[in-house]
Amino acid sequence: MILRDMTWTDVRDLSRSLVVLIPTGSLEQHGPHLPLFTDSILVTAVAEGVERRLPEKVLLTPTLWLGASGHHLAFPGSLSASFEGYVAAVSAVVESLIPHGFHRFYVLNGHGGNTSPNDIAMRALKARHLEATFGHSGYFAFIPEDASARILEGPAKKMRHACEAETSMIQHLRPDLVRLDRRVDDGLTSEPAVQGVVHHFDECTENGVLGYATGSSPEKGKALLDLAFDGVTREIETIHDGYVLR
Amino acid sequence: MILRDMTWTDVRDLSRSLVVLIPTGSLEQHGPHLPLFTDSILVTAVAEGVERRLPEKVLLTPTLWLGASGHHLAFPGSLSASFEGYVAAVSAVVESLIPHGFHRFYVLNGHGGNTSPNDIAMRALKARHLEATFGHSGYFAFIPEDASARILEGPAKKMRHACEAETSMIQHLRPDLVRLDRRVDDGLTSEPAVQGVVHHFDECTENGVLGYATGSSPEKGKALLDLAFDGVTREIETIHDGYVLR
Amino acid sequence: MILRDMTWTDVRDLSRSLVVLIPTGSLEQHGPHLPLFTDSILVTAVAEGVERRLPEKVLLTPTLWLGASGHHLAFPGSLSASFEGYVAAVSAVVESLIPHGFHRFYVLNGHGGNTSPNDIAMRALKARHLEATFGHSGYFAFIPEDASARILEGPAKKMRHACEAETSMIQHLRPDLVRLDRRVDDGLTSEPAVQGVVHHFDECTENGVLGYATGSSPEKGKALLDLAFDGVTREIETIHDGYVLR
Amino acid sequence: MILRDMTWTDVRDLSRSLVVLIPTGSLEQHGPHLPLFTDSILVTAVAEGVERRLPEKVLLTPTLWLGASGHHLAFPGSLSASFEGYVAAVSAVVESLIPHGFHRFYVLNGHGGNTSPNDIAMRALKARHLEATFGHSGYFAFIPEDASARILEGPAKKMRHACEAETSMIQHLRPDLVRLDRRVDDGLTSEPAVQGVVHHFDECTENGVLGYATGSSPEKGKALLDLAFDGVTREIETIHDGYVLR
């Protein structure tokens, strides 16, 4: 069910066991070749695809497109919520519906920078609403690593940023928005390796890319998105139909 | 210019005298016959229309669709930000762009409940960024009262909620989303008159309507929207081209 | 009833159907001729007048004199609360009384800059206390436009700031505080017209005045205040005695 | 100088070495015999007296009458700010004046419950404005203990609440507001002694009194207030005229 198109009387009559699916994206730099709305386009597509497969099990909200993108703000056009503001938005969606009996919520995320604030939002909501179910994950976490390693041809086998994978997916969904000739490769690593340092993107890359965008193709994009559709569909269906902890 | 579709390098090359246009809407009950996204649909349409007329003078952001709708929360499906969260979102959009030199911002509002928090957001931003220009208004404030009085046939001559005017405009833009047979009239007044009391919609109306929806037509909707396009275009153009206080 | 002069045992014995009347003012520049406390003096006078007429229907609190006056801060002597602090103060007054059974609250405002935060405060309170009644309005909103147009002789027919109307009212109430010889006229408009831009007063006027102060007289002030007394009295009485929504 | 009665041009012309004097009071229960505004009446009187003695050294603001009175809220009529709201109000007064060059601030307090938030407010302000001078104290802290012990006849020799001292001072200033026949004595102690436990007043006393009100007289009130006038005057004068740390 698509919340935005319904009337309040339609919502009144819905089953309360629906999983409320809340997509979270961003509007932030994705290199010189991808639109600022890349993450929002991708997560919205996955969420809408899942809703089409599970219309009786999902209540889909519009995408919260203003993400936690402080590490991209040096690139003009990037917009970022504060962490507090971001958490407030996600929480407000949930807590508007809880008094009406909805009790299953899943934040489907399209932007790595939202992962920590989504975690905090869901944990704080859980602490206030102990009987309800809250989940969150990036759609990209449902693409198995071995599968993405088979699909991607560049040296980076995981999704990074404005990379082979993201470029391919946007090429599949919105080819009109990809500036193919501006694609660049950028294979950033630290030498020697450090694992925990927080870097802003302008410290690492001049063009905003982390990865190997030149190898992108719409076919790869479709293959990756199909895996995401499958994984997210399975996750949401499990939450709807029930599972056992033991 | 449409921010969401641009790359960061496109934005880098823009003129800083553009007026950043930020539409604010809601997802809230609009009676049994209009979609929850009514305000967001309408304000987005006006904003996009203005951008089409003034592409070299406007930088249009996506619509902030999560409004301040606490007074509708008794109707299932309505979502509301807290006032703080709402103000944080509007402010974050602005303050992401200010460091890059953009200095003219206009919040175009589609939901009466956002008026006060928009005012507070803009005034607080002005206090922090004295050299920049901040404006806000409902698109409906640009429909002259005498004109709307001519167009509307029901007894209420001003826009209220899920009324003859809003229904007509959605019929014009998204006829697929109007449940014509569910339209109702509701001519609420207080007796004797009070003017300052804050009422939740469930205190006033069982169906969520304030106004005379049964008289709606797509033609009326087009006429009203054309007036809004004209008024908002004039306002934005004046801010862009300059005006004198004396 | 005047809260500040009562003892707690007096309050204990009051009827809970009293309307708690909370005046909100400011301490901010009012041109070179009016005292900083202008708004607070005026709203306090109206509120006290209403209490004298309706002693058995009103419980009057002291005036919250620290307003939301950020747009006047460039003029020395102006004091301003933050919006959050302002809302906190109004809300604290209300929520101190609710546990004791008072359930009707009306904020009578004397400063235009408080209108939005008063709206937000009352709406947030309403959302937390659904059974209670909350209202707010400027006292000036009860002066009918046709009447003020008859009384005022200058070209501006509505109340602006440190103008013919405000100067006249202070002359009536506190002639000792008006520096008659410093009155100035200032007929600011924007050319071409813009309607939604937020301006600080130092952007518009060197002396802090918006309006035609030189035409002021105590007689005009009395006439305006009498209209305000009448209008506010009627509003409060209606809330106390009851009204029907239909 | 009395800020509320001045115009902004008057303030513009003031010396910046003035000590801004900010009285803080409360509106809270003071037994069955004293008005809710007791603390505000007393601190305002002291502050006004000091201003009269040192008009060229003091800039007096209106009294912030909404105190931190959570421990009295069980008694109807008591109003309390939150701690955050209280600190915000005091800080807003200061930070409205700092940009205009005022740099000496003294909070004169009339309510024991405000002492800790005044301390926090002043310390946080000091950390933000290292070059400015901030002070705060209760006016009662300037009444020497041996002197009050000589003046008071009841067994409690220090000021408590709605006690011999406070009743006497209100009798001196506002005899019309004291219900003499309702005065009571209440000599509360804990047995055995504890010193650090936070008690609400309704845990300790049924009538709201801590102390020996029946012995009050206007003469004692005048004697106490004169001591306060002297002490506060000396403190403010020292801050104005300068002192050396060594």
Added chain:
Amino acid sequence: MILRDMTWTDVRDLSRSLVVLIPTGSLEQHGPHLPLFTDSILVTAVAEGVERRLPEKVLLTPTLWLGASGHHLAFPGSLSASFEGYVAAVSAVVESLIPHGFHRFYVLNGHGGNTSPNDIAMRALKARHLEATFGHSGYFAFIPEDASARILEGPAKKMRHACEAETSMIQHLRPDLVRLDRRVDDGLTSEPAVQGVVHHFDECTENGVLGYATGSSPEKGKALLDLAFDGVTREIETIHDGYVLR
């Protein structure tokens, strides 16, 4: 009982009449001769000593060592919480235990700068948990003035900062951490006296000391600490065993 060493099943089986004892310290400059952790070392020692005497009456938490030390931040190495953050920490400890039935809490403080935020924290907690008991005090408040005047030989007879008293106590507890040869005397006063001005330590002293450290000895330290142990033990025992207000 020592909370940190227990398992949750141990805590489950505890009596709920235990007084939860929460030590609060600081990590801030204490002159050139004492460790930054001085306050935390001292308050922890007192709290542990009290727990050893009253193991069946006390549940001791670890020391909250991050204090409100903004007035020491000019000295490198000093760490300070914001007031809000400090209050949040103390409150979180309490409100984690209240749902499990613990209802007596005592904050034992080792740093003067924490006194006001401890007061605010305890009062706010009391307002939210009316049936529970909250207390707070500095351990130093339990050293009678006449006794400390007998023990200390320098001209300052009360505990100040990095002074004869504090140096002596650290010498007794952790002689390895005292740089005896760096001890200095500093007998700061203001001339003429002011009592309410907030000073940062770098305004008063170059070395961070207020007092007469050179006279310190471990014997004096032991004598002072024994008095603190006795006083705090008596206070906690009274709260545990009960007392009467009358």
Added chain:
Amino acid sequence: MILRDMTWTDVRDLSRSLVVLIPTGSLEQHGPHLPLFTDSILVTAVAEGVERRLPEKVLLTPTLWLGASGHHLAFPGSLSASFEGYVAAVSAVVESLIPHGFHRFYVLNGHGGNTSPNDIAMRALKARHLEATFGHSGYFAFIPEDASARILEGPAKKMRHACEAETSMIQHLRPDLVRLDRRVDDGLTSEPAVQGVVHHFDECTENGVLGYATGSSPEKGKALLDLAFDGVTREIETIHDGYVLR
């Protein structure tokens, strides 16, 4: 260098290229057999070990032991900060030192629940202090998966909670605090698998354990800790000595 034991003059003389190491732990249930302080004990041991190896490269603060443990609060004795309070504490430590020129900070974490708020804290600090370096990681993230898989004998090869690994490490460090006879195994999984749902521990386990504690031994604990020492030492040394992004 151990901050707590130093004087401010010692800190004044330190090199500013030191990495400030801030351990974060928890006080929360760890099954019926491990102390509430388990995470704090472990992370403190690792941090102290690293400081001993790199005394000239590390400035070690005391452990922030109050973690984000809301998901354990159903088990008595667990304490939890709010997310805001937790972030405030970490940030306060950093921002006390930045004005003195320290510019490298690393939060070493001992509790999985702190990961998201550590991420948010470090990212917000980075946005405020663009020139400084901020890192964070769990010490456990430095134990290679293949190595822990070799060391652990139970079916779970990764660290979970109060499990074979944690029990072993506490046995190595503080054998006196392990109740060996209360160890239990708990091999929780969900059936079918879900990956993003937030569960409180009382929803999953009656005893608070996730993992196979019965196989624990001090030897395994030492082996795991040695790997953590090595990994964290390498990370901190790299940050201190410098690395290149390319």
